[in-house]
Amino acid sequence: MTTIAHKGKLFDYKLGLGVLGVLVLLAFSLFTGVYDIFGAEDGAEMFAVTRIPRTIALVLAGAAMSMSGLVMQLLTQNRFVEPTTTGTTEWAGLGLLVMLVLFPQASILSKMAVAILFAFIGTMLFFLFLRRVSLKASLTVPIVGIMLGSVVGAFSTFLALTTDKLQSLGIWLAGSFTAVIRGQYEVLWIVAAVCVAVFIVADRFTVAGLGEEIATNVGLNYRNVMLLGTALIAIATGVVTVVIGNLPFLGLIVPNIVSMLRGDDLRSNLPWVCLLGIAITTVCDLIGRTIISPFEIPVSLILGVIGAVVFIVLLLRQRARG
Template identity: 45%
Template sequence: MKKRYLASALVLFAVGSLFVGVSSISPMDLLDLSEEQFHVLWNSRLPRLMSILLAGAGMSVCGLIMQQLSRNKFVSPTTAGTMDSARLGVLVSLMLFTSASPLVKMSIAFLFALLGTFIFMKILDRIKFKDVIFVPLVGLMFGNIISSITTFFAYERDLIQNMSAWMQGDFSLIVTGRYELMFLSIPFMIAAYIFANKFTIAGMGEDFAVSLGLKYRTVVNTGLILVAFVASSVLLTVGMIPFLGLIIPNIVSIYQGDNLKKNLPHTAMLGALFVLVCDILGRVIIYPYELPINLTVGVLGSGIFAWLLIRRRSREA
C-alpha cells in the first residue's frame, strides 16, 4: 500500500514539474503546443525530469548498499569519500585528457571513486571502535583529505573554477545531449536488485557470510563497483548532491525494516521523489531565479539528518 502511495506521489510531482519554470506551459497547452513550447518541453523539461529521477534513485540506492555492506546507517557516498574520489578523477581527466569525451571522463572518475571506496572499506576493517557516528566521521575526514588534494592541484593548474562546478549540484543546465550518460546507471541499479539478497547476507559479517557459502569479497566488491559507477555518472552529469544517500535509506528502514531487496524499490522511489520536490522548491522560492539542488537538498537533508541522530540517541538512551 505504501509503495502505491509513493508511486502515485512520484507520478503526480513528475507531471507537475514539467509545467514549472520561467517559460509558461500549462497542461491545456499540450493540446496545441507552439514550436517554442515544444522545444522547451522536449529539450529541457523532459531531460531535466529524467535526470532528477535517475540521480535521486541512483544516489539513494548507492547509500542503501553502502550502509548494508558497512553495517553502519550513517555511511553513504558523501560520507565515505566516494564522491570526493570521483571528483579527483574528474580533475585528472581534465589535466591529462583535456579533450576527452564525457564517457572517458566518467570512466576515469569511476576508477578513482572505486579506489577511494575500497580504501575507505579497508580503513573501516582496521577500526576497532566502530561507533555508529565515529565511522562516518572517519569517512568525512578521508573525503576532506582527498578534496584538499584535488583543490591543491586544481589551484596549481588553474582549474579551480572548473572543479567548483562539480561541487554545485545543479539541474538548470540539463538539456538534450547533456544527461544521457545517466542512463548507463540503470543496468547497475537492476544488478543491485539482483544481488540484494547477497548484499544482505554480506552485511551480517564475513564469518557469517562465508559459513553460508557466500563469496564474501566478491559480493562486497560487486557492491562497491555498483556504487562507484552510479556515483560517477551522477557527479559528471549533475554534480554533488549532499545527504541523499544517507537520509533516504534511513527513512525507508524506519517504516519498512531492514530487508534490502524489499527496501530497494521504496528507496529508489523516495529518493527520486525527494530530489524532485527539492528541485520544484528551488524553482519557485525565488522565481524567476533558481536555487541549485545541492542547496535545497542540503538544507532539508541536514534537518532530517539531525532528526535521525536525535532519534537514534533517544532510542539508545
C-alpha cells in the same frame, strides 16, 4: 547496522499510491519553469529538449544515489554512511578534476570512466581502512569517511587552484539539474542498469550485511560481494557526479526513513527507496526552481540543509537508544 528481518509484499496498494504520488511530482517538474512552453512558438521543442531530459535525470539520479546509500549502509553495517560521508563523491570529483587538467577536451564518457575509477579506488580504500581500525561505533565510521573525504577534497582544491580550474570544478560539482538537456544526460541511463543489478543481488547484499563470518558460514563469497557492491556504488556515484554534480546526504536520508518505517529487508525496501529518492530529489529541484524564480538554487544546497537536519535527528535518536 542491525539487519532486521521484515519480509513483506514487494508490490501492494501502498506502493501503487507511492508511484502515483511520484508521478504527480514528476508532472509538476515537466510543467514548472520560466520558459512558456505553451505560448512560445518553439514551446514543444523546448519541452522535449529541456523539461523531459531534466525530469528523467531527476528519476535516475535520485534513485541511483538513494540505492547507493542503502547498499553502502548494508556493507558497512552502519546507518550513517553514504557516498558523501565516505569520501566516494570527493574521489569521483578528484577523477573529474584530473581529466579537466590533463585532458580538458575529453568526452563526457572519458571523464565519467575516470571518475568511476577514482570513486571505486576511494571506496575500496575506505573499506580497507575500516578493516584496520578497532573502533566500529556508529559514529566512528562516518567520521573516518568524512575525514578521508576532507583530505581528498582539500587536495582537489589545491590542485584546482594551482591549475586555474577551481571555477570549472565548482561548476561541475555543484549538484544542479539546470544544465541537463537532450544530448548531455543520456549517459545517466547507465545508473538504471546499476539499480537493476542491485535488485538482482539484493539478497546477497543482505547476507553480507550480517558480517563476514556469518556470510562465509552460509556459503557466500564475502569479498566478491563487497567488490561488486563497491563497483556498483562507484559507477552510480561517478556517473551522477559527472552529469549532475554532488547530491549530498540523499543516500543517508532515504534509506533511514524507509528503514524506520519498514524494517531492513533490502529487496522489499528497494522500490520504496527508489520512489522516496526520486520524490525528495524532485521536491528539492522544484523548490530550487521556484523560490527565487527566474533564477535557480542548486539542488545540492537544499539537500545539504535537509540532510544536515536529518543527520542530527538520527544522531539524537541513536544517543537516546544508548
